Amino acid sequence: MTGTATPILELRDVVTCYGRIQALKGVSLSVMPGEIVTIIGANGAGKSTTLMTICGITPPQSGAVFYQGQRISGLSPDLLPSRGLCQVPEGRRIFPRLTVRENLEMGAFFRRDKDGVQRDLEHVFSLFPVLRERRRQRGGTLSGGEQQMLAIGRALMGRPRMLLLDEPSLGLAPLIVRHIFSIIERINKQEGVTILLVEQNANLALQLASRAYVMETGRVTMEDDARALLANEAIKKAYLGE
Amino acid sequence: MEFFIQQVINGLTLGGLYALIALGYTMVYGIIQLINFAHGEFFAAGGYMGVILLSFLAAHGYMETHPWFCLFGALLLTMGYCAMLAMAVEKVAYKPLRYASRLSVLLSALGMSIFLQNGLMLTQGVYDKAYPTEFTHGGLDFGLITFSYMQILIVAVTIALLLGLNALVFRTRIGTAMRATAQDKVMSSLVGINSNRIISTTFAIGAALAAAAGIMIGLYYGSVRYDMGFVPGIKAFAAAVLGGIGNITGAMVGGLIIGMVEIFAAGYLSSEYKDVWAFIILIAVLYFMPTGIMGENVDDTRV
Numbered sequence: 001m002t003g004t005a006t007p008i009l010e011l012r013d014v015v016t017c018y019g020r021i022q023a024l025k026g027v028s029l030s031v032m033p034g035e036i037v038t039i040i041g042a043n044g045a046g047k048s049t050t051l052m053t054i055c056g057i058t059p060p061q062s063g064a065v066f067y068q069g070q071r072i073s074g075l076s077p078d079l080l081p082s083r084g085l086c087q088v089p090e091g092r093r094i095f096p097r098l099t100v101r102e103n104l105e106m107g108a109f110f111r112r113d114k115d116g117v118q119r120d121l122e123h124v125f126s127l128f129p130v131l132r133e134r135r136r137q138r139g140g141t142l143s144g145g146e147q148q149m150l151a152i153g154r155a156l157m158g159r160p161r162m163l164l165l166d167e168p169s170l171g172l173a174p175l176i177v178r179h180i181f182s183i184i185e186r187i188n189k190q191e192g193v194t195i196l197l198v199e200q201n202a203n204l205a206l207q208l209a210s211r212a213y214v215m216e217t218g219r220v221t222m223e224d225d226a227r228a229l230l231a232n233e234a235i236k237k238a239y240l241g242e
Numbered sequence: 243m244e245f246f247i248q249q250v251i252n253g254l255t256l257g258g259l260y261a262l263i264a265l266g267y268t269m270v271y272g273i274i275q276l277i278n279f280a281h282g283e284f285f286a287a288g289g290y291m292g293v294i295l296l297s298f299l300a301a302h303g304y305m306e307t308h309p310w311f312c313l314f315g316a317l318l319l320t321m322g323y324c325a326m327l328a329m330a331v332e333k334v335a336y337k338p339l340r341y342a343s344r345l346s347v348l349l350s351a352l353g354m355s356i357f358l359q360n361g362l363m364l365t366q367g368v369y370d371k372a373y374p375t376e377f378t379h380g381g382l383d384f385g386l387i388t389f390s391y392m393q394i395l396i397v398a399v400t401i402a403l404l405l406g407l408n409a410l411v412f413r414t415r416i417g418t419a420m421r422a423t424a425q426d427k428v429m430s431s432l433v434g435i436n437s438n439r440i441i442s443t444t445f446a447i448g449a450a451l452a453a454a455a456g457i458m459i460g461l462y463y464g465s466v467r468y469d470m471g472f473v474p475g476i477k478a479f480a481a482a483v484l485g486g487i488g489n490i491t492g493a494m495v496g497g498l499i500i501g502m503v504e505i506f507a508a509g510y511l512s513s514e515y516k517d518v519w520a521f522i523i524l525i526a527v528l529y530f531m532p533t534g535i536m537g538e539n540v541d542d543t544r545v
C-alpha cells in the first residue's frame with residue numbers, strides 16, 4: 001500500500017444478502033487516498049453488490065463500511081454524495097427523460113454553490129465535448145458511449161473525492177473505451193480523485209490500477225499489486241483470456 | 243350561438259377544475275405507481291376548509307369589506323392546510339408500506355379515503371354547507387353572454403396554478419429531482435436526492451391543487467357536502483387516465499376534455515346523465531388505448 005496510513009475506504013467483513021441469497025460472504029478491502037484500485041471477477045461474483053453496499057443501497061447484514069475514517073454503513077444513501085462519495089453504476093442509469101444538462105445538474109443536486117456548479121458543468125463539457133452538443137437532448141436518446149460519458153460527467157458534478165465506477169467499458173467500442181479510460185486516469189492524476197473500478201475487462205483495468213482485488217462468488221480470493229496480477233499465470237488464464 | 247359559447251366557458255371552467263384534481267393522481271402515480279384513492283378527499287377537505295374560513299370571515303364582516311382579498315387568503319390557507327394533511331396521510335398510510343406489495347398500498351389508500359370521508363362527516367355533519375357567495379356577485383356583460391366575476395376568478399386561478407405547476411416541474415431544481423425520482427429511485431438517491439422528501443412534496447403539491455379545486459367548486463356551486471370528493475375524484479381519475487397516467491400535460495388536457503364533454507352532454511343531451519360520461523370515457527380509454535392520449539411517445543411530459 002502507498003500514501004498515508006488511513007484508508008479513504010474500508011470494508012470489514014461485509015455480508016450482504018438479497019432475500020435469502022448471500023451475495024457478499026464477508027468481503028474486506030481497503031482503498032488508500034489517491035489510489036486507483038480495481039475489482040475484477042466473473043459474472044455474479046458480487047462486484048456490483050460491493051459497490052451498492054458501499055453506497056448504502058443494499059445495506060450490509062453484518063460487517064461495516066468506513067469512509068474517511070467514519071462508519072457509513074447504515075446511513076441513508078442520499079447522504080453520501082455530499083461527503084464526496086459518488087458512484088457511476090452498472091448500466092449507467094441515465095435519467096432517460098431528463099435532458100443531458102438536467103442529468104448533469106442532478107449530479108450536483110446537493111450543492112448550493114451555483115457558480116461552482118456552473119464551472120464544473122463547463123469542465124465536464126470540456127472533458128466530453130459531445131455532451132455540450134447534446135445538452136438539450138433527452139438522456140435516453142444518447143448512444144451507449146455518450147451515456148457512459150454522461151454518467152461519468154454526472155458523477156463529477158458532485159465533486160467527488162472518491163469515485164466508484166462499475167464496468168465503464170461495458171458494451172463500448174475499443175476506441176471509446178480507450179477515451180473513457182484516459183479520462184478516468186486524468187480524473188485521478190489531475191484532480192486527485194480516488195477511484196475504485198469494477199471491470200470485466202481485466203486487462204485494461206489492471207494496466208490502469210495500482211492494486212487489485214479478485215472476487216469469486218461473494219468472496220475476495222486474491223489481493224495484489226496490479227502489475228503482479230497481470231503477470232500471474234492463474235489470473236492470465238481465468239481473466240485475461242490468454 | 244350564445245348558448246354554445248356559454249357552454250364552452252362552462253366546460254373550460256369545470257374542466258380546469260378537473261385538471262387540477264387530475265394532476266394529483268398523475269403525479270403521485272408517476273412517482274410511486276400508486277392510484278391514490280384518498281386523493282378526492284383532499285379536494286373535499288379543501289372545499290370544507292374554504293367554507294369554514296370564508297364563513298368565519300363573513301361572520302366578522304370582512305367578506306363585505308374585502309371579498310376578493312378574503313377569497314385569496316382562504317385559497318392560500320386551504321392549499322397549505324391540505325398540503326400538510328396529505329403529507330400526514332402519506333407518512334401514516336403509505337410510507338410504512340413503501341416496500342410492500344402494490345395491493346397493500348392500494349387497500350391502505352381505500353381505507354384512508356373512507357377514514358377521511360367519515361372524519362369529515364362526523365366533524366362537519368351530513369348536510370350541505372353553503373358558501374357565503376352573496377358578496378362576490380356581479381360580472382362582465384357581453385350582451386347575451388355574461389361572465390360572472392367568480393367564473394373569471396376561477397378560470398384565472400386555474401390557469402395560474404396550471405402554469406405554475408408546469409414551471410415547477412419542468413423548470414426548477416426540485417421539479418427536476420421529482421422527475422429523476424420518478425424515473426429511477428436508486429440512481430436519484432445515488433446523486434443525493436432524498437426520495438422520501440420528494441414523495442412527500444409530490445403529495446403536498448397534488449393535494450394543494452385539489453384543495454384549490456375544492457374551494458373553487460364550492461364557490462362555483464355555492465355549497466359543499468362531506469361526500470363531495472367521490473364523484474369529482476373519479477372524474478379526475480378518468481381525466482388522468484385519458485391523458486396517460488403519469489403524464490402532466492396529459493392530466494391537464496384530459497381534465498379539459500372530461501369537463502367539456504360533461505357540460506356539452508348536459509346542455510345538448512340530458513343533464514340527468516351528466517355524471518355518466520366520465521365513466522364511459524374511462525372505460526373506453528382503458529379498453530381501446532390504455533396508455534391514454536399522451537401515453538408513451540406523443541409529447542413526452544411524464545414526470
Ligand SMILES: Nc1ncnc2c1ncn2[C@@H]1O[C@H](COP(=O)(O)OP(=O)(O)OP(=O)(O)O)[C@@H](O)[C@H]1O
Pocket residue numbers: 018021022023041042043044045046047048049050090200
Ligand atoms: N436484486 C437482486 N436480487 C437477487 N439477487 C441478486 C440481485 N442482484 C444481484 N443478485 C445476485 O447477487 C450475486 C452477485 O451479483 P452482482 O451483480 O453483485 O455480480 P457482479 O459481480 O456485479 O456480476 P456482473 O459482472 O455480471 O455484473 C449474483 O448471484 C446475483 O444473482
Ligand SMILES: [Mg+2]
Pocket residue numbers: 047048049090166
Ligand atoms: Mg455487476
